[in-house]
Amino acid sequence: MNPGMEGTPPRILVVIPAYREERTIGGLVRSLRERYPYDVLVVNDGSMDRTSETAREAGAIVLDLPCNLGIGGAVQTGFQYARDRGYDTVVRIDGDGQHDIDDIPKVLEPILAGRADAVIGSRFLGETEYRGSIPRIFGIRFFRLLVNLTTGYRVTDPTSGFFAINRRLVAFYSDHYPSDYPEVDAYILMHRLKARAVEVPVRMYGREEGKSSITAFRAVYYMVKVTLSFLINRIRRFG
Amino acid sequence: MNRVTLFSICASAGFLLYILEMVRRRKLREEYSILWLAGSVVILVLSLRQDWLVGLAHAAGIAYPPSFLFLVGILFILLILIHFSIAISKLHQMNKKMAQEIALMKETARDASSGDRIVNP
Numbered sequence: 001m002n003p004g005m006e007g008t009p010p011r012i013l014v015v016i017p018a019y020r021e022e023r024t025i026g027g028l029v030r031s032l033r034e035r036y037p038y039d040v041l042v043v044n045d046g047s048m049d050r051t052s053e054t055a056r057e058a059g060a061i062v063l064d065l066p067c068n069l070g071i072g073g074a075v076q077t078g079f080q081y082a083r084d085r086g087y088d089t090v091v092r093i094d095g096d097g098q099h100d101i102d103d104i105p106k107v108l109e110p111i112l113a114g115r116a117d118a119v120i121g122s123r124f125l126g127e128t129e130y131r132g133s134i135p136r137i138f139g140i141r142f143f144r145l146l147v148n149l150t151t152g153y154r155v156t157d158p159t160s161g162f163f164a165i166n167r168r169l170v171a172f173y174s175d176h177y178p179s180d181y182p183e184v185d186a187y188i189l190m191h192r193l194k195a196r197a198v199e200v201p202v203r204m205y206g207r208e209e210g211k212s213s214i215t216a217f218r219a220v221y222y223m224v225k226v227t228l229s230f231l232i233n234r235i236r237r238f239g
Numbered sequence: 240m241n242r243v244t245l246f247s248i249c250a251s252a253g254f255l256l257y258i259l260e261m262v263r264r265r266k267l268r269e270e271y272s273i274l275w276l277a278g279s280v281v282i283l284v285l286s287l288r289q290d291w292l293v294g295l296a297h298a299a300g301i302a303y304p305p306s307f308l309f310l311v312g313i314l315f316i317l318l319i320l321i322h323f324s325i326a327i328s329k330l331h332q333m334n335k336k337m338a339q340e341i342a343l344m345k346e347t348a349r350d351a352s353s354g355d356r357i358v359n360p
Contacts, residue, residue: 043342061346062346063342063343063345063346064342064345065338065339065341065342066338066341066342067334067338069335069338069339073335073338073339076339077339077342077343080339080343081343081346084343
C-alpha cells in the first residue's frame with residue numbers, strides 16, 4: 001500500500017513497548033528523536049518506576065496502561081494509537097537497547113518502496129554475532145520450523161521484535177494481536193491476509209538493562225502456549 | 240429409605256435453597272446460577288426417584304446406583320468450571336480493551352490540555 005498522497009511524506013511512528021525500562025528508555029528516545037523525524041511512542045505497560053516520565057522528558061508520546069497487559073497487549077495499544085492518528089507505517093523496537101536504531105531505515109525501506117506489508121529485522125541474516133542462550137536458540141529453531149511448515153513464510157528469525165508494518169497490518173493488528181510471543185503468531189495473521197513479508201538483516205545486542213521477559217523456566221510454558229495459539233489461529237475466523 | 244438416600248436428598252435440597260437464596264439476594268448472578276441449580280435439581284430428583292436412578296445406573300453399566308449420583312455431580316462440576324474459564328477469558332478480554340482505551344484516552348486528554356503538543360497534518 002502506498003503511503004500518503006503525492007508530496008506528503010509518509011507519517012511514521014516508532015512504537016516502543018516498555019516495562020520498567022527507566023534506565024534505558026530516555027537515551028533511546030533521545031537518540032531516535034535526534035536521528036529521525038519520526039514520532040516516537042512509548043507504551044508503558046503498567047510499570048510504576050520512572051519509565052513514563054523519562055520517556056516523556058526525552059520527547060516521546062507516552063501511553064500509560066493502567067495495568068500490565070503483557071508485551072502483545074502493550075504493542076497492540078501502540079498500533080491502535082497509530083491507527084487512530086492516521087500513521088502510514090509503524091516501526092516497533094524494544095526499549096532495552098537490544099535493537100540498533102541505525103537499522104531502522106533498512107527495516108522501513110521495503111515498506112516505503114511498496115514492496116512489502118511487513119518487514120522483519122532478522123539477527124540471523126547476513127553476518128551475525130548474536131549469541132543467545134540454549135533454550136532461546138532452541139525456541140527460535142522450533143518456531144522457525146512451525147512458521148515455515150504452516151504458513152510457507154521462510155523466516156530465519158520468527159521471534160524478532162524489530163519490525164515495521166504498513167497501514168493495512170496496523171489496522172488488522174489493532175483488533176487482533178496475540179499476547180505472548182506475538183511475533184510468531186503474527187505470521188499466521190499475515191498468512192491469512194496474504195501479506196507480503198520481507199526479512200532484512202539487523203544487529204541485535206544482549207540486553208543492557210533489566211531481564212528478558214523470557215526465562216528458561218517459562219520457555220517451555222510459552223512454547224506450548226504459543227504453539228497452541230498459533231495452531232488455533234490457523235483455524236480461527238476473524239470477524 | 241436408606242441413609243445414603245436421605246443424605247443426598249438433604250444435601251441437594253439444602254444446596255438448591257442456598258443457591259436460590261444467593262440469587263435472591265443478588266450475590267450470585269442468574270447466568271452463573273443456572274448450572275448450579277440444574278445440577279442440584281437433577282441430583283435431588285434422582286435421590287427422590289430411586290427407580291429412575293437404578294434404571295439410569297443400570298443403563299450406564301454402573302453396579303452401585305449412588306455412584307451414578309457422583310458421576311452426575313462430577314459432570315456438572317466440570318461444566319461449571321468450563322463455564323468459569325470462558326467467563327474469565329471474556330473478562331480478561333474486556334479488561335484488556337478497557338486498559339487500552341484508558342491509555343489512549345489519557346493521551347488524548349493530555350494532548351488537548353497542553354498547547355504545545357505535536358500537531359499532526
